[in-house]
Amino acid sequence: MFAKVSSLGLFGLNAFNVDVEIDISRGNPQFDIVGLPDAVVRESRERIRSALRACSISFPVASVMVNLAPADTKKSGSVHDMAIFMAILRAMRMIDDIPEGCSFIGEISLNGDIRRINGVLPMVMLAKETGVKSVFVPADNASEASVIDGIDIYAVSTAEELIRHFRGEELMTPCTHYAPPDAAYNEILDFADVRGQQSAKKALEIAAAGGHNALLIGSPGSGKSMLSKRIPSILPPLTFEEALETTKIHSISGLLDPNEPIITKRPFRAPHHTISSAGLAGGGTVPHPGEVSLAHNGVLFLDELAEFDRRTLEILRQPLEDRKVTIARASGTVTYPCTIMLIGAMNPCPCGYFGHPKRKCICPPKKVAGYLSKISGPLLDRFDLHIEVAPVEFEDLSSKAHEEPSSEIRKRVTAAREIQTERFKGTSITCNALISPDKLQEMCPMDDSAEQMLKGVFDRLGLSARAYDRILKVARTIADLDGSEVIHRPHIAAAAQYRSLDRKYWSDGSTQLNV
Numbered sequence: 413m414f415a416k417v418s419s420l421g422l423f424g425l426n427a428f429n430v431d432v433e434i435d436i437s438r439g440n441p442q443f444d445i446v447g448l449p450d451a452v453v454r455e456s457r458e459r460i461r462s463a464l465r466a467c468s469i470s471f472p473v474a475s476v477m478v479n480l481a482p483a484d485t486k487k488s489g490s491v492h493d494m495a496i497f498m499a500i501l502r503a504m505r506m507i508d509d510i511p512e513g514c515s516f517i518g519e520i521s522l523n524g525d526i527r528r529i530n531g532v533l534p535m536v537m538l539a540k541e542t543g544v545k546s547v548f549v550p551a552d553n554a555s556e557a558s559v560i561d562g563i564d565i566y567a568v569s570t571a572e573e574l575i576r577h578f579r580g581e582e583l584m585t586p587c588t589h590y591a592p593p594d595a596a597y598n599e600i601l602d603f604a605d606v607r608g609q610q611s612a613k614k615a616l617e618i619a620a621a622g623g624h625n626a627l628l629i630g631s632p633g634s635g636k637s638m639l640s641k642r643i644p645s646i647l648p649p650l651t652f653e654e655a656l657e658t659t660k661i662h663s664i665s666g667l668l669d670p671n672e673p674i675i676t677k678r679p680f681r682a683p684h685h686t687i688s689s690a691g692l693a694g695g696g697t698v699p700h701p702g703e704v705s706l707a708h709n710g711v712l713f714l715d716e717l718a719e720f721d722r723r724t725l726e727i728l729r730q731p732l733e734d735r736k737v738t739i740a741r742a743s744g745t746v747t748y749p750c751t752i753m754l755i756g757a758m759n760p761c762p763c764g765y766f767g768h769p770k771r772k773c774i775c776p777p778k779k780v781a782g783y784l785s786k787i788s789g790p791l792l793d794r795f796d797l798h799i800e801v802a803p804v805e806f807e808d809l810s811s812k813a814h815e816e817p818s819s820e821i822r823k824r825v826t827a828a829r830e831i832q833t834e835r836f837k838g839t840s841i842t843c844n845a846l847i848s849p850d851k852l853q854e855m856c857p858m859d860d861s862a863e864q865m866l867k868g869v870f871d872r873l874g875l876s877a878r879a880y881d882r883i884l885k886v887a888r889t890i891a892d893l894d895g896s897e898v899i900h901r902p903h904i905a906a907a908a909q910y911r912s913l914d915r916k917y918w919s920d921g922s923t924q925l926n927v
């Protein structure tokens with residue numbers, strides 16, 4: 413007896429259709445699965461046997477052969493359990509014919525309960541694209557699946573429920589479509605809590621407006637971590653497309669909150685400095701996304717930057733330029749997007765007081781140089797804005813003055829982003845930080861005086877080509893915040909000033925500087 417049931421699979425972010433074919437024939441009792449299954453898929457035999465028993469159905473005393481087509485694509489995980497279970501029931505004629513256009517994804521537990529799986533969102537998106545009409549998913553994944561409109565999602569809690577539905581005894585009803593709420597913000601972390609620090613706040617506003625990377629450097633307790641954690645509160649709201657892209661990455665990592673099936677807040681990922689390279693950039697046998705991809709469309713915050721393993725940090729160099737991470741494994745190549753704002757925070761030396769206006773640094777010069785050299789020249793070059801966070805003044809801390817809330821700063825940032833959206837219409841560029849070198853001249857027109865100033869800065873400081881590009885892009889953002897289409901001299905001056913910190917701290921030749 414033969415039966416065929418549809419399922420879906422996933423490799424990285426790429427979903428694909430899977431046909432579960434089953435043949436039950438006379439012969440030695442056995443249960444085989446072919447079609448490049450991994451160990452977890454093979455173990456589904458035991459789960460299914462037990463689940464059938466839990467439903468009071470005896471496993472056929474026959475040769476049971478399951479093929480997962482296409483046979484040349486690796487199948488991994490427990491996602492096909494439900495489809496194999498249905499195929500066996502159909503081949504045994506224990507249920508009615510399964511209508512065309514039904515697909516099944518979910519893990520079965522030994523007692524017949526259906527358990528949640530990872531990556532439901534990209535699989536359901538593919539199902540819709542390829543004309544599947546109904547997808548049966550674990551009840552715990554149902555809200556995530558019903559974010560996709562125009563396809564019927566059935567939430568399944570137990571194998572019994574499925575059997576009753578396909579015997580026509582008790583029909584399940586499709587879930588209602590989950591209408592995503594508007595983009596949201598963390599209401600607790602607001603810039604209004606940060607007293608003083610006007611210049612650091614202004615710099616972060618520029619970074620947010622253009623999507624630029626920023627490095628904050630300053631003494632302990634100056635507020636670097638406090639400021640950084642508030643950056644998402646001034647970023648423009650996530651668009652639906654951005655929210656879907658980010659949610660897909662969190663879905664395959666199993667990080668989605670069932671109560672929040674679509675991510676509406678820009679991610680803020682702050683991994684600890686002991687993180688491994690695979691944890692930061694992604695990796696594993698079936699490559700999983702790293703922190704840099706989990707932060708897609710949001711902020712990757714590396715606090716205590718100099719404490720990270722130097723080799724781990726260097727891995728970020730390519731993804732920061734390409735906005736994607738490609739991981740090659742014997743099982744295939746996976747690409748994860750990572751359009752992020754990288755925010756780094758660090759002390760200038762081990763004791764933390766090098767360059768402090770009032771306290772004396774107790775570190776020997778060699779130690780300071782060694783500490784700073786943990787950030788390589790090329791990595792430093794990728795931070796568009798270098799921000800010195802000065803110690804907070806007592807007057808600021810004790811002042812009763814009202815600080816500007818994040819919502820006000822966000823208005824200016826959003827207005828600058830709207831100018832950028834208009835400018836980049838019809839291209840894949842979304843913000844100034846992403847302007848490609850070939851578009852730089854066209855998108856960043858300067859007046860003569862600004863051009864002269866940039867030439868002066870370039871010659872005097874011996875800028876690298878990358879530093880030149882980045883100063884121009886930051887100047888573009890400053891001009892946008894100013895409402896100016898043409899970049900003027902003060903915009904270039906302000907942008908160049910944000911590249912001055914490396915000369916203050918990294919100027920002893922211990923690291924190769926580009927500014």
Ligand SMILES: Nc1ncnc2c1ncn2[C@@H]1O[C@H](COP(=O)(O)OP(=O)(O)OP(=O)(O)O)[C@@H](O)[C@H]1O
Pocket residue numbers: 605606607608609630631632633634635636637638639758759804809
């Ligand atoms: N500008 C400020 N306004 C109000 N409180 C502040 C300000 N700066 C610092 N603080 C207070 O000091 C605490 C420490 O700040 P934070 O952790 O951001 O310092 P840091 O620069 O990251 O220090 P470290 O280098 O030790 O990591 C904050 O939690 C906050 O309570």
Ligand SMILES: [Mg+2]
Pocket residue numbers: 636637638715716757
């Ligand atoms: Mg800190």
